[in-house]
Amino acid sequence: MGDTDLAPTLEAHADGASPLRGLPGTALARRALAGRALPVLLIVGALATFYALRHGHVVTGMDTVAYADATHHRVAPVAPGRIDRVTVAVGQAVRKGDVVVEMDAAARRLELEKSRLELARREADLRAAAQTQDSEVTRSELWVLKAKADERGDRAELAELRSRVVRLDQLVADKLVGSSEAERAKERLRALSARVETYDQATQLGRGGLAASTGPRSQHQTDVEARLEPLRQAIQVQRAAIALLELEVAELTVKAPCDGVVSVLVRQPGEVVEAGAEIVTLVTARPKTVVAMLSEQAVEGVRPGAVVDVKRNQFTSASYPGRVVSVAPELEELPLRARPSPQTPLWGRRVLIELTIDGELVPGEAFRVSLR
Structure with missing residues (x-):
């Protein structure tokens, strides 16, 4: 670089101006891009941290995620046989006593x-x-x-x-x-x-x-x-045999044991199953009740009757009060969805919380719970 090329730069330093003035165009572009990328990276990092905190499962000792308590019911026949017809579909709501499965009863x-x-x-x-x-x-x-x-x-x-x-x-x-x-x-x-x-x-x-x-x-x-008398006794025996057969035929019509929603169709028509083999799974949510899994450290000080703030796991959801109903006396390994990291085993206690929200809960629905 000759003296003529250095003159503008030296003059800029002498005048107290920015040393970037007079740099080649490629260097200026890189520094400008870096200056713009840094705020974007900071924003992305903040959002990721917020998402992790919001969708994490044990955040702090005073803030956690709870889920609508889901109970699964196995629907199974009491006698072996071939499945003739499954009368429900996944997601269908059923009432107690509704026909769910019909076994082959021809014989x-x-x-x-x-x-x-x-x-x-x-x-x-x-x-x-x-x-x-x-x-x-x-x-x-x-x-x-x-x-x-x-x-x-x-x-x-x-x-x-x-x-x-x-x-x-x-x-x-x-x-x-x-x-x-x-x-x-x-x-x-x-x-x-x-x-x-x-x-x-x-x-x-x-x-x-x-x-x-x-x-x-x-x-x-x-x-x-x-x-x-022998003829009358023979008739009574025959009537008892008919009553037993009628019971067996009735048992081949499998009915829902409770109100619920069809979660899984385990078997399909035409399959031969043993007695007690699960064919349909029903799921029910306990009304106005959620379960929080608190770590050993977080559960300290939590007692039945404690008031908590509950909010659906949505940005626009409002907060409403809840009450701790019970705290499990024993520790158990937390399920995967209740761990900050699924690969890291964590132990804690089950806390049952009663909600004041109206309406039915979706089994497994997530809620944010803040302990006061």
């Missing part, structure tokens, strides 16, 4: 229909047997009527014959009639006496339909009931 329904037909046959057999026994009882009653009529006739004849025998004995003594006639009358008297004695024994034992109507049931009626 059970056929068996149920067969059992019902068998029950109908047994009931028909009982009716036929009852009619047969009714006919036998009717015939027995007719026989009883005849027997009672014969009994009355025999008793009347016996009384008359006794009087006749007395008269014949007197006539024989007076030699007015022969003894042979008196002997024939006595033989007839002995035969009638035996028949009447048989009637008396049957009346005492309740046989032959000769028991008094106001007394206990006759042996004949008891025998009829005894003959029908």
Whole structure:
């Protein structure tokens, strides 16, 4: 560089002006770009720090992130089988008792229909047997009527014959009639006496339909009931088998155990699953309740009843008060989303917070909690 080239620079130094004046254009551009980039980098760094603090999960001892308490419910059949139909979709809200899954029940329904037909046959057999026994009882009653009529006739004849025998004995003594006639009358008297004695024994034992109507049931009626009893017991057994099959068919229709939202469809129609295998997962959020995971240091001094400020994890969300309901007595490893760094294990305690906000919470929804 010659003397002529250095003259402007030296003059600028002599005058107290900026030493940048007179530098080549490339150097000026680099320094100007650096001057502009520095504020941008500072702003970006500040925003990144704010985002990390805002979306971090344990910020300080007085500021943390809480989540709407989510409870997952496994929906599973109580018996093994093939999935016929899944009646819900992910994100669908269901009420307790709504049908969620229908298992293949064709075989059970056929068996149920067969059992019902068998029950109908047994009931028909009982009716036929009852009619047969009714006919036998009717015939027995007719026989009883005849027997009672014969009994009355025999008793009347016996009384008359006794009087006749007395008269014949007197006539024989007076030699007015022969003894042979008196002997024939006595033989007839002995035969009638035996028949009447048989009637008396049957009346005492309740046989032959000769028991008094106001007394206990006759042996004949008891025998009829005894003959029908096996048929009645068989019908009761068949009805119990049908009730069991109906229960099994009903259990193949899997219903929601509670109100909730379908979170995951674990299995698809056509798959064969074991009893208790999860098919659908429901998720529910405890009303107006969030859970904060506080580190061992942050949880010190937090007690049930403490008032906290709660805010949804949004820039425009308003703050409202909440109350600490409980503090877990034991330490547990914090879940990944509750750690400042997912790779760094951290232990803490679960804090249950009751909110004053209206409306339903989204399971897992994030909130900012500031301890007062």
